[in-house]
Amino acid sequence: MVKLLLNSIALDPNRWTKDKIPYFRLERLLAAIADAGFRFIEVWQYHISEESGPGIERIRALADSLGLSMPVVGLYPQLHLTGDEHERHMANVKNLIGAAATLGAEVVKIFVGSRASALLSQAEYERSVGCVKELMSLASAHDLIVTGEMHQKTLLDTIESCERLIVDVGDKRFKICFQPFDLRDTEQALRDFDRVAKDALHVHYQGRREKKMELLENSDLDYRRLTQALAAHDFRGYICLEFTKDCVVERPEEFKLRTVLENARRDREFVLRIAQDVNMEIVA
Numbered sequence: 001m002v003k004l005l006l007n008s009i010a011l012d013p014n015r016w017t018k019d020k021i022p023y024f025r026l027e028r029l030l031a032a033i034a035d036a037g038f039r040f041i042e043v044w045q046y047h048i049s050e051e052s053g054p055g056i057e058r059i060r061a062l063a064d065s066l067g068l069s070m071p072v073v074g075l076y077p078q079l080h081l082t083g084d085e086h087e088r089h090m091a092n093v094k095n096l097i098g099a100a101a102t103l104g105a106e107v108v109k110i111f112v113g114s115r116a117s118a119l120l121s122q123a124e125y126e127r128s129v130g131c132v133k134e135l136m137s138l139a140s141a142h143d144l145i146v147t148g149e150m151h152q153k154t155l156l157d158t159i160e161s162c163e164r165l166i167v168d169v170g171d172k173r174f175k176i177c178f179q180p181f182d183l184r185d186t187e188q189a190l191r192d193f194d195r196v197a198k199d200a201l202h203v204h205y206q207g208r209r210e211k212k213m214e215l216l217e218n219s220d221l222d223y224r225r226l227t228q229a230l231a232a233h234d235f236r237g238y239i240c241l242e243f244t245k246d247c248v249v250e251r252p253e254e255f256k257l258r259t260v261l262e263n264a265r266r267d268r269e270f271v272l273r274i275a276q277d278v279n280m281e282i283v284a
Contacts (some may be wrong), residue, residue, distance in 0.1 A: 111148075115153060205223060
């Protein structure tokens, strides 16, 4: 069974600002998400990072009342820190993982560091792997799976680095969040997915056309064929609508939540149609 999620990062215009202070609190978004017909959410770290314990419990209670669940929480740990700085950072990561568990998450998705794999020395790479293993231990205490997102300027920035890290972490609960490296190249995306399919639990969809956000059905990357590839590999995980048309604006006050959610709804219906065509069992 595949779950189709909406990422709360798509609903916040401050996602790429330096401080990443959310324009909308997650509580403010939940009713609108439910009204748009969604049931499952991937939560952006910064929608919960400043919430207290009671605040996290309040978010969970509101989500439950709206028929929403949050099976994935996305985090951005730093893997290059040392000494006291590392200890303080990992204490914060521990708190975030605890918050994810309170929200009812099944998976913690991480950016695997913030430096390109080719730029790391062997010692830096080994320290990063050690940090991932430490994070795995924190997640395992809450029975959470961890997925690493394929992304430039991280340890998962090539297919080879993905394959290497899977082996070096050596934990069956560490999986891949597949995201095409080039959102214009369908053939490469299909070849890459074939390489990591056995370890992929989580897939990000975002429509882009000529470098601008677009509906999936009009995207440069053919999401029909990618969905067909998932079905061919008997994929049974999470497909997440990470971004959608009109979610990027020049100024936060220009962001139109209703418009973005309508575009996300159209993307959801597109994925459901394709899934039906390829006999993929999916809930959304």
